[in-house]
Amino acid sequence: DARVTQTPRHKVTEMGQEVTMRCQPILGHNTVFWYRQTMMQGLELLAYFRNRAPLDDSGMPKDRFSAEMPDATLATLKIQPSEPRDSAVYFCASGLHSGGIYGYTFGSGTRLTVV
Amino acid sequence: SQQGEEDPQALSIQEGENATMNCSYKTSINNLQWYRQNSGRGLVHLILIRSNEREKHSGRLRVTLDTSKKSSSLLITASRAADTASYFCATDEKGGGSNYKLTFGKGTLLTVNP
Numbered sequence: 323d324a325r326v327t328q329t330p331r332h333k334v335t336e337m338g339q340e341v342t343m344r345c346q347p348i349l350g351h352n353t354v355f356w357y358r359q360t361m362m363q364g365l366e367l368l369a370y371f372r373n374r375a376p377l378d379d380s381g382m383p384k385d386r387f388s389a390e391m392p393d394a395t396l397a398t399l400k401i402q403p404s405e406p407r408d409s410a411v412y413f414c415a416s417g418l419h420s421g422g423i424y425g426y427t428f429g430s431g432t433r434l435t436v437v
Numbered sequence: 438s439q440q441g442e443e444d445p446q447a448l449s450i451q452e453g454e455n456a457t458m459n460c461s462y463k464t465s466i467n468n469l470q471w472y473r474q475n476s477g478r479g480l481v482h483l484i485l486i487r488s489n490e491r492e493k494h495s496g497r498l499r500v501t502l503d504t505s506k507k508s509s510s511l512l513i514t515a516s517r518a519a520d521t522a523s524y525f526c527a528t529d530e531k532g533g534g535s536n537y538k539l540t541f542g543k544g545t546l547l548t549v550n551p
Contacts, residue, residue: 365541425482
């Protein structure tokens with residue numbers, strides 16, 4: 323089965339450090355989402371891309387978060403500088419948005435702990 | 438911001454019983470999807486229902502959609518202990534321009550007791 327691959331699976335970092343999370347979407351998928359999941363806020367949409375173009379990143383704190391898709395096989399989410407409140411599980415999902423008939427495939431997530 | 442709201446937040450049933458979860462949303466949608474998440478894992482897509490559909494089945498899953506009430510329900514029949522998980526509804530809603538984005542509710546935690 324095709325998979326969405328996220329790296330790293332776990333990351334512990336000190337406050338103020340830069341964190342980069344990577345996502346390899348499924349080949350042929352034209353849409354990539356980044357979500358953050360916490361107990362308090364649930365699943366928050368941070369940013370998404372269609373055909374590599376950023377469509378909406380209004381869910382991201384712009385001063386410290388950035389999302390890019392340098393090519394069709396890689397999406398990145400960067401936090402600089404990181405803060406303890408950024409501790410969460412970050413999920414990437416990819417799918418083919420064509421007539422709204424397909425669901426999305428999620429990666430296993432990156433569990434980020436900022437101390 | 439969350440679009441869908443699931444109800445109940447938690448549900449505990451015995452194996453073999455049916456489980457029903459509800460979802461309400463606020464804006465126009467292209468489709469509504471249900472996902473399952475086992476503890477510590479990623480989300481798994483279960484079923485998608487388009488805005489012009491009213492009911493859909495997949496195995497032991499039955500989904501209904503009422504666009505006039507902006508609500509959906511997920512029924513799992515003959516539940517098994519392996520169905521224990523959190524269930525999320527997600528709406529494919531219109532974002533800026535003609536773009537659609539997928540937003541999630543906070544989920545229903547289903548526990549199926551053997």
